Amino acid sequence: MAVTAKKIQHKESQFEHLLQGQVKNEFTASQQYIAVAVWFDDSDLPQLASHFYKQALEERNHGMMIVQYLMDNGVKPHIPAIEQVRNDFSETRELVALALEQEREVTREIETLAKTARDEGNYIGEQFMQWFLKEQVEEVASMSTLLNVVDRSNGNLFDVETFLARESVGDEGADATAPKAAGGAL
Template identity: 40%
Template sequence: MLISEKIEAEFNRQVGHELGNSHQYLAIAAYFEKEALFGLAKIYSKQADEEREHAMKFVKFLLDAGASPKIPAIAEPRNTFGSAVDAAQLAYDSEVKTTEQIYALVDLALAERNHIAHNFLQWFVSEQLEEVSSADTRLNVIRRAGPSVLMVEAYLAHE
């Protein structure tokens, strides 16, 4: 096996985090859909798909490294939101937390001098810049719209 049991365990844990993020984004998309905010629903639904793809990257890496993927149970995501800002804030906070998780995995790979795992994780380091930036932008646009979130829908229609 090309990775230690500790890296294997932590990567499997990250599979769960990524799948949990996917479920949370799906719940956020459903909230926006229910509120007839279809542009926002589409964005968060796409984000849910991306998070699942991230989990699959970890699974594929584990397989390629000769490890055993273990797909964990996923906790129920938060399904109720007080406002569009509340939902977008949760998404932003989730991306910040995911960035911290990826950094911890990088630190582990470096500590173990596992260059294969470290190299694999560099894609996620770059991806988190885009993820946090996008989540921050969406949150700020929704905040600026204030109670008239329909303005966000109009803004999205012209993107």
């Protein structure tokens, strides 16, 4: 009698379940940043537009890092539909404040993921989340700085454009410690 190997069914942990949801969150954030960038682009503010186009790619890459992590750990990733994003804005401060709040929300999500991995004794998952925690400190700080600059500009958006051209806020270049993104980072 031939013995056939049974495929072991993987039961998704709470951490893995939350990671699947985070893919959706990252892709939604990416699309929201595209909407913000397009608003700035349409308003002839190329530095602000460029900044948010780059942010959109960064969020997309974060989602793809999670997808790669799931695949590397034998969990089938689910590529979700995203939430509706906001497209109607009236002024620059509103867009940057939305971006800052979005980064604060992502920080809370990443903290929950790290805590869940720790609570489940998933040391590999906890280690994976460390990079994202560090990244969120930088993301919140750069959006806070940008909002401060917008506030201090007193409506002179050319000052904000000049600041972004001079300082490259949030653009520290490639991070060699970043997790690999499925398909490669863009």
